[in-house]
Amino acid sequence: MKRTPFDLLVIFLAIIPLHLASSKTLPSVSLTKCHEQERSALLEFKQSLFHPELNIDWPYGEPSKLESWKVEDGDCCSWEGVECDEGTGYVTGLDLDQSCLSGPINSKASLFRLAHLHSLNLAFNNFNYSQIPSAIGDLVELTSLNLRSSNFGGQMPSQVLKLTNLTSLDLGLNSGLELRNPGMETMVQFLTKLEHLDLSWLNVSAPVPDAVANLSSLTSLELRQCNLQGTFPTTIFQLPRLQLLDLGDNPKLSGHLPEFRLHSPIKSLSLWCTNFSGNIPSSIGNLTQLTMLNFQDNKLLGEIPSSIGKLVQLSFLCLEMNLLSGEIPNSLINLTNLTLLRLQGNQLTGQIPVEITGLNRLTYLDLSFNKLTGPIPENISNLESLDALYLQSNNLNGILRLDVIFKLEHLHVLELSFNKFSSIIEPDTNASLSNLSVLGLASSNLSELPIFLSSQSELQWLDLSQNSIYGQIPQQFFNVHMSQLQVLNLSRNLITSFTTFTWPNLKVMDLTYNDIQGLLPIPPKSIELYLVSNNKLSGEISPEMCQLSSICMLDFSKNKLSGVIPPCLGNLSKTLSILSLNGNDLYGRFPQLQNNECWLTMIDVSDNQLQGSLPRGLANCSYLEFLNFGYNQIVDTFPSWMGSLSYLNVLILRSNSFHGAIGKPKARHQFPNLRIVDLSMNNFLGSLPFEYFDMWSAMKIHDTYADGYYYRRYESSKSYGSHNYLFYYAIGEYYSMTIINKGILTEYPRILAYLNVIDLSSNNFTGEIPNSVGSLTQLRMLNLSNNALTGSFLSQLNFLAFFNVSDNRLSGPIPQVNQFATFENNSYEGNLGLCGVPLTKKCRDPVEASPTPPSxxxxxxxxxxxxxxxxxxxxxxxxxxxxxxxxxxxxxxxxxxxxxxxxxxxxxxxxxxxxxxxxxxxxx
Structure with missing residues (x-):
């Protein structure tokens, strides 16, 4: 049969699909091959910076892409991370994130010979804080530049401004990188095509320029932790394509929320730890695309608008640590996609809305530290996915139905402490939250240990403090299957006996403020914080305490312990941060520190019977902040050898046998941070230490940040199992002291930042009050009583809240300016040459007081x-x-x-x- 041309065409068209289908099973053949000069440049770049040995400890764990770059492979376009233009063969893309690149880089690097690059990704490498090479500006075709977390440092070069085609610029997580000259304002004026800009963790230290609002193509702006300042322009919220805005952790950045427009494209809005204030506008409901909203740690006030219930795409809602008030809106029931809800640390009132219990996707619910009342809703067991429930520090009342809460089978964290429950219904003895690792029932009206604890085998963190648990701890409590227990707080109960530790992984034990008698219990070697103050423990401190190789805090204060401090405790200075032994009957010498390495920040051994001299090894404790040896029998001279301890805030040597003159400092800038100095009731003599007054600069500068805060607090954030345990040890219970105030020995259990004190009373100081005292303008209490001081005193001491110069040999009129006349009579008595208010002795007329001599x-x-x-x-x-x-x-x-x-x-x-x-x- 003779085929016509038309027949042949039909057959040809039928064969083509079959041929194409079979060709998919064959290896693809690249039609392009890289240029030799670019191949050489890539190999040279690999040779200069690639360190494959780093892959062993590389945090990302995957083999480096550069492993595929072989000298014998002539086509660099086939190498992993390399992209070429199919038509020209030039390298247009280089993706080398997490590639074990390490070492400084400069403009001579062969990388910059790749002139046709459109995309360059060097993220998550280590360039040793070298500057971004100025040659980056030669890659003018770049549209995407990613240098994230690559340890670049110094000022960003101005040549980056030449990259006017950039649509994506990521310089984030380079904490050593600065953006000042040029600054952000200049950058956004040149790089007008930007769609994605990430400068997180750069040092910007400037306001956000209004010009950012001109980047009409911008879809994401990340400026987290940049030390931003000034007021944030509200016009940026109105950018037409903006989907992600992150300004988190810029505490100096102020602003307020705008009226959000309809159909806004914003999907993620994060303003955590900034200084935004004002109300949350009801127009927040216009952000219907929003999936993540984080306004944590600001100064937002007013009620949570009910329109927030319109954000039906929301999965993450965090409004914690603000000044929000009113009730939790019932409209939250509409947020059916919500997995995390954090409203803690506000002033919310009313009851927990029953509607919240309908959010069955919730895994994390935190309503703690508010003023919520009423019972916990019984249908809270509907939150079947809940992993963490925080309700502590409210005014919740009624009966605590633990039997209901225990139906939440996936619960890991249950915090119900510090509420006002009248009683507790425990679950059945066989009931168990098999995953429960954190349980807080402090101040929950408990009179005995809960029975259900015996079935909690995964418990790691247990707080039963501030209850009325009485008597001896039952033996079965020590036999329960809590082998995972790491934190146990039984403080402020009525426990009389505690002798055994059976938890091998215990790290924190707090038994303070009980009535425990007998010998000091020995904790397991894993212990890090051991607190047993304010009990009735007796006997000696066992040398076994020296085996606590991980210990960072020991507090045995205010007991009846006797004997010597084991000398081997001096071996713990490598780990020990806080040592408090005050208020016991200990005697002998304080241990010599055995290591040159010392991490001690606080030592309080006051109110004992310690003898000898101060151990000179304390000079190695360069982090020491608080030292109290008061009320002992120490015989020594003034410890000028401690002057180099630049963090020392508090030095208390009251009521010992220190003696001699306080000589001139042997170096400059001695004790620069001292704020409380108490040398009273010793045998010091000579003139007042005016040279030191000149050096105590911390008493001259007003610290506005510290106003109203405890002026020093020991903070330690540690992760114990699945729970971050945050310790705040303010000067409250550990940094405390006593001062003679208005003739009365006054205990200051909490020392505020502005409490700057000098007490040199009851010594043998002579001479005049030096003028240098007048420079200590932040000094609040000055006690120079019971010495042998002469002359008059300074009228410029107008900053004092307490002043005592009684029982000296001062003379002249008391200045009738500022607050001198407001101090009580006993501030001046015992100085027979003083006159004027508030003393009853009147001063003579100045003319009569200096008469013309008789002929x-x-x-x-x-x-x-x-x-x-x-x-x-x-x-x-x-x-x-x-x-x-x-x-x-x-x-x-x-x-x-x-x-x-x-x-x-x-x-x-x-x-x-x-x-x-x-x-x-x-x-x-």
Missing amino acids: GASAEELNWKIVLMGFGSGLLERVLALLISDKSLCASFLPLISLISIKQGDDSWPPRFGGIGITRPFLL
Whole structure:
């Protein structure tokens, strides 16, 4: 059969699909091959910076893409991470993130010979804080540049501004990189095509420029932790294509939320830890595409608008740590996609809305630290996916139905502490939350240990503090299957006996404020924080405590412990941060520190019977902030050798046997951060340490950030199992002290930041009050009483809240300016030469106080008169006693004594000074 041309065409068209289908099973053949000069440049770049040995410890764990770059492979376009233009063969894309690149890079790097690059990704490498090479500006065809987390440092080069085709620029997570000159404003004026901009963790230190609002193509803007300042332009919220905005962790950045427009494309909005204020507008409901909303740690106030229920795509809602008030809106029931809801740390009132229990996708619910009332809804068991439930520190009341809550089978964290439950219904003894790792029932009206604890085999963190658990801890509590337990808090109960530890992984044990008697229990070697203060423990501290190789905090204070401090405790200075042994009956020497490495930040051994001298090894404790050896029997001189401890805030050596003069500092800038100095009730002598007053700069500068806060607190955030346990040890219970205030020994259990104190009372200091005291403008309490100070005192001490110079030898009028007249009489008494309010002794008229000398009076007589007239009878007693013993002096002093007698208004003889009778015949 003869086929026509038309028949052949039909057959040909039928064969083509079959041929194409079979060709898919064959290896593809690249029609392009890379250029040799670019291949050489890539190999040279690999050779200079690739370190395959780093892959062993590389945090990302995958083999480097550069492993596929072989010298024998002539086509670089087939190498992993390399993309070429199919038509020209030039390298247009280079994706080398997580590729074990390490070392400094500069403009001579062969990488910059790849002139046709459109996309360059060097993220997650390590360029050793070298600058971004200026040659980056030669890659003018770049549309995407990703240098994220690659350890670049220094100022971003201005040549980046040449990359005007960039649509994506990611410089985030380079904490050493600065954006100042050029700054962000210049950048956005040049790079006008940007769609994605990430400068997170760069040091910007400037306001966000209004010009950012001109980037009409911008879809994502990430400026997290950039030290942004000023007020954020609200116009940026209105960018037509903006989907993601992250300004988190910029505490100096202020602003307010705008009125959001309809159909806004924003999907993720994060303003956590900024300084935004004002209300949340009801127009927030216009952000219908929103999936993540984070306004944590701001100053937002007012009610949560009910329109938030329109955000039906929302899966993450965080409004914690604000000033929000009112009730939780019922409209939250519409947020059926919500998996995380955090409203803690506000002033929310009313009951927990039953509607919340309908959000069956919730895995995390935190309503803690509010003012919520009423019971926990019984149908809370409907939250079948719930992993963490935080309701602590509210005013929840009624019966705590643990039997209902225990139906939440996936629960890991249950925090119900510090509410007002009247009673508790426990679950059945066989009931168990098999995954429960954190349980908080502090201040929950418990009178005994809950029975259900015996079935919680996965428990790692247990807080039963501030209850009324009484007597001896039952033995079965130590036998429960809590082998995973790491944190146990039984403080502030009525426990009388605790002798055994059976939890091998225990790291934190708090038994403070109980009535525990007997010997000090020995914790397991895994312990890190061991707190047993304010009990009735007796006996000696066992040397076994020296085996606690991980210990960072020991608090045995305010017990009845006796004996010596085991010398081996000095071996713990490598791990120990806080040591509090005050208020016991310990004696002997404080242990010598055995290691040059010392991590101690706080030592309080006050109110014991310790002897000897201060251990010189304390000079190695460069992080020491608080040192209290008060009320012991230490014999030593002033520890000037501690002057280099730049973090030392508090130095208390009260009531010991320190002696000698406080000499001149041996170096500059000694004790620069001292704010509380108590050397009272010792045997110091000589003049006041004016050179040190000049150096104590912390008492001269006002710290506005610290106003209202405890001026030092020990913070440690540790992860114990699945729960981050945050310790706040303020000066509250551990950094405390006593001060003589208005004649009364006053305990300061919490020391505020502005409490700057100098107490040098009850020593043997002599001389005048130095002018350098006047430079300590942030000083609030000054006690110089019970010394032998002379002269007048400074009128410029107008910043003091407490002042005591009683029982010295001061003279002259009390300044009637500022607050000097407001101090009580006992602040000045015992200075017989002082006069004026508040003392009853009136000052003489200034003209009369310095009379013209009588005719014939010598200069020597005048000088004696002026000097002695300012002093009280204590000095006159000694002068007149001298006259009695040496009659040859009488003639020259006769005019003086007569003058004193007249000025005192005493016309009768004999005048009496201090009980010594002087008769006219003797004077004549």
